[in-house]
Amino acid sequence: METDELTPPVIALSGLTKRYGLGDAEHTVLDGLDLTIDKGEFIAIMGPSGCGKTTLLNILGLLDRGDDGDYELDGRNVETMTSAGRARIRSNQIGLVFQNFNLVSRLNVIENVALPLTYQGKHKTKRLQEASKMLGTFHLSEREYYMPWQLSGGQTQRVAIARALVNNPSIVLADEPTGNLDSRSSHVIMEELADIHRRGNTIIMVTHNPDLTSYASRVIHMVDGRIDSDTKAPRPKKGELAPKKPLGTKRKPAKKPRKTKARKS
Amino acid sequence: MxxxxxxxxxxxxxxxxxxxxxxxxxxxxxxxxxxxxxxxxxxxxxxxxxxGDQVAQAGGAIAVVRPGSPDHDTQVNNITATLAGAQPTSSLTQQDVSDIGNIPGVSAVAPLMLIGGNVTTGSTTPNDAEILATTPSLTDIVSLPMSDGQFIDSVTNKDTAVIGTQLAVNLYGTDQAIGRTFHTHGMTFTVIGVLKLTNTPVNYNNVDFDHAAIIGIDSGKAFNQGVASIQQIDLRASNDSKLASVVDQVNKKLSSNHQGEKDYVVLSGDALAHPANELxxxxxxxxxxxxxxxxxxxxxxxxxxxxxxxxxxxxxxxxxxxxxxxxxxxxxxxxxxxxxxxxxxxxxxxxxxxxxxxxxxxxxxxxxxxxxxxxxxxxxxxxxxxxxxxxxxxxxxxxxxxxxxxxxxxx
Structure with a gap:
């Protein structure tokens, strides 16, 4: 990470607290969390159920707001932003992969993948072109006009990942992206995430499966809304996890026009 | 965005x-x-x-005087208000008619007195006939072409009438009605003229001339205890440009006749065009x-x-x-x-x-x-x-x- 000193951390949390309920029923899900994530990290968040992993991911994805503490994204405090501003960041900088896929059931695969581009104001032809290209990288070109229910679990998850990546986000947040898949499919998905990571994107993934942490450059264990351990794993050697076919050769990992544009706005 | x-x-x-x-x-x-x-x-x-077309066709220089308060200003009021024809009594008199006739610039004036009741031949009684008492000058204002016979005039007898084509057919089964008789209010009338079919049940006179029996104003008064109950006075200005000043003078004259009480309304131009059909x-x-x-x-x-x-x-x-x-x-x-x-x-x-x-x-x-x-x-x-x-x-x-x-x- 040579650029660490030059650029502010992508994500900086300080004292982030989230509570649910009121009075006696109040329950602290995130308890004063401090976390700094640099550009290009691949983070696996682990921990028992109810330790606040998903809540943390929701806050990081700007779907939720913390009750206390600060969240700075690219050096900007997003806790105090308007909902329209947060929507713009979600649209331009963040890609979300959900555990239960969350494809829109009445739209077909390519429309689902093109959905994030809609909110960037791109024209339909452009949207479908980009979505098609993205589906191509995930070997789903033949499934473009399938409806979500016609896909297998692995395909559905790949569609969900393709959708999260289509707007070229700088941060990818994945909530148990392999939760419902068998280990073979899991590794396929993980290799794809690792590939995205190699292109320079920041990936934050919640998982229950310790096997998958080997893909991550940093593993965070959470217990009761606090960080229990934070280990930076040595980055896996190049080529070790390389997929059989190189993915996204047309994309230029060094240049990220979307990100610089978003930062200006 | x-x-x-x-x-x-x-x-x-x-x-x-x-x-x-x-x-x-x-x-x-x-x-x-x-x-x-x-x-x-x-x-x-x-x-x-x-x-509007009728007025334009008739030369445009037409105004009417109706009893009652001035016209309602909105469409909703027009729809919900009591109809002009349903006024309990008319405030217009024969004196008003002759005074309007004397105003310079008025080329013709005619009172319209609608009378209730039926016309009958004794055996046939059409139920949609209208009895209209007026003066011969009505033909100078309203275009009423004759298909047969003549309109009532100053020398025709009191017991003569002009009827609309449809009424003739309803009464006698034919539009060849000259010389035939009908009864109403205990009097017998002889038909001296039949109007051409106008097919304008909606008009500013509120009279469907096809179904009308037109009699002299004096006969009409006889059915109403000798009082002319005038629903409307039609008048024609000698030309278009004089209409505004004529309306002005009619207003002044009527105002003095009615002791300043605004119980009448003078309508001309677009105001005439408000449809007044009850149905x-x-x-x-x-x-x-x-x-x-x-x-x-x-x-x-x-x-x-x-x-x-x-x-x-x-x-x-x-x-x-x-x-x-x-x-x-x-x-x-x-x-x-x-x-x-x-x-x-x-x-x-x-x-x-x-x-x-x-x-x-x-x-x-x-x-x-x-x-x-x-x-x-x-x-x-x-x-x-x-x-x-x-x-x-x-x-x-x-x-x-x-x-x-x-x-x-x-x-």
Whole structure:
């Protein structure tokens, strides 16, 4: 990470607290969390159920707001932003992969993948072109006009990942992206995430499966809304996890026009 | 930020098509409302136009004096107010008629006295005949061509009458009625003339000349204890440019005759064209009420269906928000859907309204409904308003949904 000193951390949390309920029923899900994530990290968040992993991911994805503490994204405090501003960041900088896929059931695969581009104001032809290209990288070109229910679990998850990546986000947040898949499919998905990571994107993934942490450059264990351990794993050697076919050769990992544009706005 | 209107339109089309029956039933409410409004407006415009055409055809320089307070200023008042013909007594007198006749610039003046009761041949009694007592100068103001015989004049006998073609057919079974007799109010009249078929039941005289028996004003007075109860005084100015000053002087003269009491009204130009047909007003009032109610019901239907749609698609809203949709995007997505329904209903209502208006006009009336931009604009505007008013709350409700809560919901 040579650029660490030059650029502010992508994500900086300080004292982030989230509570649910009121009075006696109040329950602290995130308890004063401090976390700094640099550009290009691949983070696996682990921990028992109810330790606040998903809540943390929701806050990081700007779907939720913390009750206390600060969240700075690219050096900007997003806790105090308007909902329209947060929507713009979600649209331009963040890609979300959900555990239960969350494809829109009445739209077909390519429309689902093109959905994030809609909110960037791109024209339909452009949207479908980009979505098609993205589906191509995930070997789903033949499934473009399938409806979500016609896909297998692995395909559905790949569609969900393709959708999260289509707007070229700088941060990818994945909530148990392999939760419902068998280990073979899991590794396929993980290799794809690792590939995205190699292109320079920041990936934050919640998982229950310790096997998958080997893909991550940093593993965070959470217990009761606090960080229990934070280990930076040595980055896996190049080529070790390389997929059989190189993915996204047309994309230029060094240049990220979307990100610089978003930062200006 | 772009509003993505085309995208929302495609979206609305898809989701409305997916629930065709539901959408169709919702749209029906607005359709009925807009159809009723279109019928009322196009027919009332048609009636107004026909009278305007009559006045223009007659040379334009015509004014009428009617008893009662000045004309109601709004359409709604016109529809709901008591009709001019239903005034308990008329405030106009024969003195007024002769005074108006003496005003310089007035080329002709004629009183119109409508008398109740039936005409009968003894065996046949048409029930839609109207008895009109007037003076011979009426023909100088209203175009009343004769098909046979002559109009009443200063030398014709008191017991002679001119009748309309349709009345002649109804009474005698033929329009060759010269010399035949009929009875009314205990008097026997001989027909000395038959009018040509005018086919203008709607006119500024409120007399359907095809069904009228026209008698002299003196005979009319005899049926009314010797008092002329004048419903209307028609007058013609010697030319168009003098009409305004003539109306002015008529107002002054009548004001002094009536001790300053404004119990009469002088109408000319467009004011003449207000249709005064009782049936027309009844139909208009009924349809306006139906339109109002069904638009309200239709609007509530739209709101109801939109709320159902919002709760059905809560999860989709959550997904869209998590993928970068702002509250504005979601608001527009649902607002455009409700607008599509209301405008669709407005368009079909407009078309159906004209079909009904033509059906009614061709079956019961003698004029055609009028097409104009006001009616089209009003139909469009009202349906737009219904869609906006009743679609806004569901749309805002959808936009305000918390994305996390929304994502947690399963179908």
């Amino acid at each position: 772009r509003l993505l209107i085309t995208n929302h339109l495609a979206n609305a089309y898809e989701s409305l098509r997916a629930n065709r029956l539901r959408t169709g039933l919702t749209v029906l409410g607005v359709t009925i409302g807009i159809a009723s409004i279109t019928v009322v407006l196009s027919l009332s415009a048609g009636a107004t136009k026909i009278i 027309f007003y009844t139909v208009a009032a009924t349809l306006t009420t139906i339109a109002g109610i069904s638009l309200l019901v239709g609007g509530i239907g739209i709101m109801n269906i939109m709320l159902v749609g919002v709760s059905e698609r809560t999860r989709e809203i959550g997904i869209r928000k998590s993928l970068g949709a702002s509250n504005t995007h979601i608001t527009w997505q649902f607002l455009i859907e409700s607008l599509a329904m209301s405008l669709g209903g407005g368009l079909t209502g407009y078309v159906i309204g004209y079909l009904v208006a033509f059906g009614v006009a061709r079956t019961f009336l003698t004029f055609d409904p009028v097409f104009n931009w006001t009616i089209a604009g009003l139909s469009f505007g009202i349906s737009l308003l219904v869609g906006l008013i009743f679609g806004l709350y569901p749309a805002v409700r959808a936009a305000r949904k918390d994305p996390i809560e929304a994502l947690r919901q399963y179908h």
